[in-house]
Amino acid sequence: MKMFSVAHKTVFVVDHCPYMAESSRQQVECDVLTKSRAQGVIPLAPVSKSLWTCAVECSMEYCRILYDIYPKDKLVNYIVSDSEFHILNSWRREDQSTHELMSALAAVGPPNPREDPECCSILHGLVAAVESLCKITELQHERRTALMDTAERVANRGRIICLTNAKSDTHVRMLEDCIQETILDQNKLAAGSDRLMAIQQCELVLVHIYPQGEDTLVSDRPKKEISPLLTSEVHSVRAGRHLATKLNILVQQHFDLTSTTITNIPMKPTLNVCEQEEQHANTSANYDVELLHHRDAHLEFFKSGDLHMAGTSTRENGLKETVTLKWCTPRTNTIELYYCTGAYRISPTDVNSRPSSCLTNFLLNGRSVLLEQPRKSGSKVISHMLSSHGGEIFLHVLNSNRSTLEDPPSISEGCGGRVTDYRITDFGEFMRENRLTPVSESTHDPSGKLPAERAKAQLERHTRYWPMIISQTTIFNMQAVVPLANLIVKETLTEEDVLTCQKTVYNLVDMERKNDPLPISTVGSRGKGPKRDEQYRIMWNELETLVKTHAGATDRHQRVLDCIIACRSKPPEEEERKKRGRKREEREDRTEKNGNKETDDKSWQESERLKGLLDKEDQESEVIKDSPDSPEPLNKKPRLTTEEVQPPERAKGPVSLLTMWTNRITAANSRKHQEFVGRASSVNNKFELYQHLKDENGMDVHENGKASR
CATH class of the missing domain: 2.40.290 (Ku70; Chain: A; Domain 2)
Structure with a gap:
């Protein structure tokens, strides 16, 4: 129910009764060239416009602004009311112009001041305005026809702008009641008619015009809801420039200007x-x-x-x-x-x-x-x-x-990040191929589609698979694939097109047999990129993806896809199986290598850890032994050197964990008993006899007790 707003239909009802011929009392100077006027020439007397002239000029200005900004979807119906109503135009688009309205107003002429006021009333025009709102416009008819069974979703709303000279606030309320009753009656008639639409909402804007210098008899009132179908507002305005300003403000409010x-x-x-x-x-x-x-x-x-x-x-x-x-x-x-x-x-x-x-x-x-x-x-x-x-x-x-x-920003600073390898040249060619040109909607087409629909369909086909970055595609970087890529996006293919596509596929097979290199991007990868067989696998997969997006169009498109599947150098199942086997072997080799390396690392780390512990204990014992204030305990055995504790094989490389642990236990057990005095004083497991002989006689003592000078 929101397809058409209140602004879609606007009905102007202008009072044409005798009292509208009264002067607005706003003086308009006709002789403005006072300095250049010769002496003795009587200046022209100022003139004043009538209330009718002010109402017509301001309403025409309202319509001019509306037609300038909304030339199609905002419509105006102009009605003049005196002893009867005069509809000056219809809802048809050819009648929506200020030229048509001014010509019709010229035929109506100014109000007759000598006409009987009792026979004239603004009510005739208001009743006709409600009846006009119930009529269907061309746009509403198009929407109702397009919706078919849900035509009731098309809303019918409108606005009535009444320019008159009301007598009092009571007169205004009487006009509102009359419009409310007319809306109810017209909705009943529209319920059983296909040519009329019931009114869901109507806005009444009543503008009371009175001459300058007089007091208004009607008070202003903001928008008020009279009923769920009718809202009303009243503006009391002096004729002349004040009325022009008021209509200018109203057109901005009514059409969101x-x-x-x-x-x-x-x-x-x-x-x-x-x-x-x-x-x-x-x-x-x-x-x-x-x-x-x-x-x-x-x-x-x-x-x-x-x-x-x-x-x-x-x-x-x-x-x-x-x-x-x-x-x-x-x-x-x-x-x-x-x-x-x-x-x-x-x-x-x-x-x-x-x-x-x-x-x-x-x-x-x-x-x-x-x-x-x-x-x-x-x-x-x-x-x-x-x-x-x-x-x-x-x-x-x-x-x-x-x-x-x-300067314009660099393309690398766009929303996609710092990407510099966009397919800019290819995108320019894509725009040239999908350029729109003016064409008549009545242009004959065998499929019966409108030009705009054909253009959208072509754009959709061309963009089903279109990588934006050079490094994300292979086939669009290959000159050999260009004939197939240009033909496969067509709506229909001829036999010659199918042969061209098949020939392109055969050329790719020949390239793979010769092991020709492909333009595979190495961005983001280490080394030289994938191997040659992997490159062709990527190329065939992408080519198959491109053709699959168009295979359902016609049988000829499907024939191209069948040719690609049949000509692939390796079936997809075998390729995947080989790939899984290759990955399994690499994974096993990697696991075995990592296992051996981990065992060696653990053994070396353990031996180094034990060596560090022994060295630390040696340092602590030496510090305690050298300290004069800390006597050595009686059961303390002198620590053996590293050469004595550890086997000579250690210098050649890492030893086993068992040897390290045995040496440690032996060293620990040797400290648990009082060491023999002779062994404690021995050097290289040999006890020296006559220890004090050298000191007393100044002689060197050798083996077997023999001395030499």
């Missing part, structure tokens, strides 16, 4: 913004032009809360806001493109003013203007651009995160 003021627009011959500037022929002057557009053009400002930085100002007693952007030197190079995040149609607020006319003519001649945010400090930030396309002017939203005056 906002205002932007372009400042510092130069009017000088060098820029040709205004070709003929009589007042400033020899001097340059800067002007401001206010534009209306969709509020999404300033969405980034609203999100970040930087409206004050963009120069937002409030005008018209706080009822109107505008974002100020500064004019930049226009770009003469139309080929230069900018990164735009959105484009929105614009409509000048004062379309008849000279600055607005000069600006629109300047843009329609093919020029583009950059707009910057006015800042007191910091670098210049260009946030928007004005440019025309197809005779319509758009406000482009530029990406202001990175200034357009800087």
